[in-house]
Structures are given as structure tokens and as C-alpha cells.
Amino acid sequence: MKENPVNQTHPAFSAGSAPQTFQSPYSVTFWGAARCVTGSMHVVQLGDFRILLDCGVHTGNDRPTVTPKLPFNAAKLDAVILSHNHTDHVGRIHELFVEGYAGPIHCTRPARDLMEVQLLNSARIQEQEFASRNTVTLQGTAHRLSTKLARKVVDHCIPLDYDQPVEILPGIGLTLYDAGHILGSAMVVLSFRQGIHDRRLAFTGDIGRSGLPYLKPAQTLPPCDYAICESTYGGRKHESREQMGKKLGKIVTDTIERGGKILMPAFSLGRTQAVLHHLRRWMNEGVVPTIPIHVDSPLGRVFSQVYKDYPEALAVPEPKSPEVDWMVDPEEAYQASKSHGSSVIIASGGMLEGGKILKHLRNHVDDPRSTLCLVSFQAPGTLGSKVLEKHPTLTFHGRTWNKWIDVQEISGFSGHGDHDDLCRAMEPMLERNGCVRLVHGEPDGMKALSGSLKAMGLEVGMPDMGEVWNLEAKD
Numbered sequence: 001m002k003e004n005p006v007n008q009t010h011p012a013f014s015a016g017s018a019p020q021t022f023q024s025p026y027s028v029t030f031w032g033a034a035r036c037v038t039g040s041m042h043v044v045q046l047g048d049f050r051i052l053l054d055c056g057v058h059t060g061n062d063r064p065t066v067t068p069k070l071p072f073n074a075a076k077l078d079a080v081i082l083s084h085n086h087t088d089h090v091g092r093i094h095e096l097f098v099e100g101y102a103g104p105i106h107c108t109r110p111a112r113d114l115m116e117v118q119l120l121n122s123a124r125i126q127e128q129e130f131a132s133r134n135t136v137t138l139q140g141t142a143h144r145l146s147t148k149l150a151r152k153v154v155d156h157c158i159p160l161d162y163d164q165p166v167e168i169l170p171g172i173g174l175t176l177y178d179a180g181h182i183l184g185s186a187m188v189v190l191s192f193r194q195g196i197h198d199r200r201l202a203f204t205g206d207i208g209r210s211g212l213p214y215l216k217p218a219q220t221l222p223p224c225d226y227a228i229c230e231s232t233y234g235g236r237k238h239e240s241r242e243q244m245g246k247k248l249g250k251i252v253t254d255t256i257e258r259g260g261k262i263l264m265p266a267f268s269l270g271r272t273q274a275v276l277h278h279l280r281r282w283m284n285e286g287v288v289p290t291i292p293i294h295v296d297s298p299l300g301r302v303f304s305q306v307y308k309d310y311p312e313a314l315a316v317p318e319p320k321s322p323e324v325d326w327m328v329d330p331e332e333a334y335q336a337s338k339s340h341g342s343s344v345i346i347a348s349g350g351m352l353e354g355g356k357i358l359k360h361l362r363n364h365v366d367d368p369r370s371t372l373c374l375v376s377f378q379a380p381g382t383l384g385s386k387v388l389e390k391h392p393t394l395t396f397h398g399r400t401w402n403k404w405i406d407v408q409e410i411s412g413f414s415g416h417g418d419h420d421d422l423c424r425a426m427e428p429m430l431e432r433n434g435c436v437r438l439v440h441g442e443p444d445g446m447k448a449l450s451g452s453l454k455a456m457g458l459e460v461g462m463p464d465m466g467e468v469w470n471l472e473a474k475d
């Protein structure tokens with residue numbers, strides 16, 4: 001089609017030293033989520049200005065590239081833009097301020113509120129840990145987070161509305177579009193002058209899935225010249241809402257007949273709210289039998305309060321019934337777990353790597369009447385992935401248990417768009433002969449998505465960690 005942008009590995013990265021600034025006047029350097037699914041972090045150079053998109057941590061078994069320091073000079077950034085509040089997009093944001101950044105963080109208003117909850121909670125935990133052990137062992141981050149630092153970070157947030165262009169730096173415009181992924185999630189579009197051309201660069205963050213109405217769906221991006229696009233569900237298709245409801249209905253019915261509990265591990269932000277919303281609606285619709293719902297997720301409870309502050313973000317209002325029992329007391333949670341009769345227990349710890357779910361799993365892992373219903377992707381190596389293996393036992397909390405609990409999986413709750421959703425999101429780029437770089441995906445999924453986008457007529461690449469994408473003049 002046209003001249004291809006040139007890819008090269010940043011020399012400072014390959015040398016293994018702390019990188020300095022790069023030379024290209026228009027470029028993107030991929031410092032995370034490059035050929036893997038976490039650690040979203042990209043530095044955009046537009047003329048004299050450097051803008052950071054996201055500042056996430058690598059989590060789970062993903063490529064362990066956490067450096068003691070951030071891989072770029074934070075003091076030389078001119079602006080930071082946050083797509084949304086999942087840890088793999090925001091988890092290192094406080095480190096910017098330790099390393100000399102003092103500028104704004106552009107994000108949506110709900111994202112700012114969620115960040116406040118996250119950071120203050122993490123600071124409290126770290127301060128308690130520090131006080132009790134006088135040591136810092138926080139996985140994946142280099143700097144301890146204090147309440148004072150948390151406040152400083154939140155104070156630097158500049159909340160923006162969707163669809164409202166603002167000039168964030170001289171000659172550089174920013175517009176946020178609803179990504180429909182979690183509350184306050186945004187797709188980022190930067191507009192700038194490149195030579196004689198007006199250019200647009202899009203960064204999708206994480207794009208929400210279609211066909212499962214809860215939050216408003218992802219907006220359509222404007223035509224852009226360059227796009228950094230997530231690819232988590234490249235090559236895959238989600239179950240429909242109808243299929244999911246039917247499946248969950250059968251799981252709950254079968255478990256009630258056996259007199260067991262249904263345990264659902266769910267991440268505190270995003271998944272807990274989405275699962276609760278649809279579970280209650282299906283109960284109202286008669287698709288799933290109505291039984292008590294308990295939620296054991298203290299942080300999920302606070303995040304849900306923030307969701308309540310933004311009813312306009314929802315495509316479908318929250319159902320008024322059935323009631324949800326948000327458990328705050330460990331004794332109450334224990335009683336709910338041990339009580340007679342069937343109920344649904346949603347608990348924190350989406351991949352069973354920690355969180356409240358483990359206590360409930362201890363009570364039920366060897367109870368063939370109960371069901372463990374997984375509603376999230378289980379990364380390889382996590383306890384969640386081991387549960388899915390056909391093995392008669394499960395080892396956790398220092399002992400080996402008989403795995404007699406029924407294990408079921410419902411995949412459609414993903415907050416990510418599937419293959420077709422991602423292709424649709426990139427369609428507007430055709431109007432400008434767009435160049436797309438795929439991030440935030442596994443190699444197989446990326447390849448599948450890359451094939452489809454190329455077939456549509458787009459130029460596509462899959463950058464590696466530390467790679468610089470020079471935004472060459474295209475015509």
C-alpha cells in the first residue's frame with residue numbers, strides 16, 4: 001500500500017542499560033504488553049514532546065521484565081494518559097512521581113476515582129506490611145507506595161469527558177472515547193501536525209466486548225493514521241449472552257439439586273460488577289434459579305460504590321433485585337460458606353492466586369456437591385489453571401486436597417472484545433491507510449488478528465519489547 005514505517009530495537013534496550021531519550025521526532029516505543037498481555041506502557045514522541053500511554057505492571061506468569069526503575073526517563077515526560085484502571089495498565093503509575101515526573105495524568109473522571117481507591121488501598125497495605133516486617137517485598141514494583149504519594153498521584157489527575165477534544169500540549173490534541181471495557185475505560189486519540197499533515201494516533205487500551213450489554217459499548221474511533229491496538233482475544237469468539245445464561249442456569253440448577261454452593265472467583269474491578277449484574281438479571285428473567293448471592297470482596301464492594309456514582313456509564317440499569325449480601329466480616333463469610341443450602345458466593349481472586357476465594361475453596365474443594373464456576377481467563381501456571389487440569393488433587397495453602405468439587409467454566413464474561421470486535425474497531429483506520437501495531441496479546445491470537453487486519457487492507461506489525469516504531473510520513 002504505502003511506505004511501511006520502520007521498526008528497530010531501541011539501542012539502549014538491547015544494550016541492557018537504562019535507556020535515554022530517543023531521536024526520532026515521531027515515534028512510539030513499546031515498553032510493555034509487547035508480545036504479551038500485561039505491563040501496558042508506551043512512550044509516544046511527537047516532535048518535542050513525550051507522552052506516556054499507561055504505566056502498568058507485568059502480572060502472573062507473563063514475561064517478567066520488571067525493572068527496578070522505569071525503562072525511560074520519567075522526568076522528561078510531558079504528559080501521561082491512562083486508558084483504564086486495571087493493574088496491568090496503571091500499577092506502576094506512582095513510580096513516575098518517585099522518578100521525577102511532576103506533570104498531569106489525563107484520564108476520565110471515574111478512572112480518577114477508581115485510582116484513588118486503588119492507590120489508597122495499596123498504600124495502606126504496604127504501610128502495614130512495612131510496619132510489621134520492616135521490609136518491602138511488593139511484587140512487580142520498585143517503589144513503596146505511601147498514603148502521601150498516593151494522594152500526590154491522584155492530585156495530578158486531570159479528569160476528562162469522553163468526546164471532548166482538549167489541547168494537552170502546544171499543537172497536540174487529546175480526545176478520549178468510551179472503550180466499554182470497565183467503568184471509565186477510554187480509547188485514546190492524539191491529534192498532531194506531522195510536516196504538512198494532520199495526523200491521528202489511536203491507542204485502544206482494552207476494548208470491551210459486544211453482545212453483553214451492561215456498560216455502554218465501545219464507541220467508534222475516528223479514522224486514524226496510526227493505531228496501537230490490543231489483541232487479547234485475537235482469533236477467538238465469545239459465547240453469546242444467551243449461551244452464557246443457559247450454561248449458568250444449568251450449573252446453578254444442578255448444584256441446587258446436590259445441595260452444594262456455587263463459588264465464583266472474580267477480580268474486584270470489572271469482573272465482579274459484570275458478573276453480579278448479569279447473574280441478577282438472569283435470575284429476574286428466570287434463566288437462572290434465584291438463590292442467595294453473597295459477595296466476599298472488600299475492595300470489590302468499594303469499586304461497586306464508584307460504579308454507582310456513574311449511572312450514565314451503564315447501557316442497562318442495575319437490577320433492583322435480588323438482594324446482594326456484601327460480606328464485610330470474615331466470620332460472616334465463614335458462616336455463609338459453611339451454611340446449609342445452596343447459594344452463590346462471588347469472591348475476590350480471579351485466578352485463585354490469592355484473595356478471599358481461597359478460604360471458600362478450602363471449605364468446598366473436596367465437596368462433590370459444590371461447583372467452582374470460573375468466569376475469567378486462567379493464565380498458565382496459576383492455581384486457576386491447575387484446577388482446570390484433569391487431576392484428582394489440588395495443592396494449595398500448604399496441603400494437598402482431594403479435588404471433588406465440580407469445576408465449570410464460563411468464558412463470555414471477558415471484558416475484552418473478541419476477534420470480530422477488534423477487527424470492527426480498526427475499520428475506521430482504512431480511510432487513512434492506517435498502520436496498526438498489535439500489543440497486549442499472545443502470539444497465536446496476535447497472528448490471527450494480524451492476518452484479518454492485513455486482509456482488510458491495513459499495514460500491521462507486532463512490536464517486541466523496547467522496539468521503536470517510527471511514525472514515518474506516509475504520503
Ligand SMILES: [Zn+2]
Pocket residue numbers: 084086181206
Ligand atoms: Zn483491562
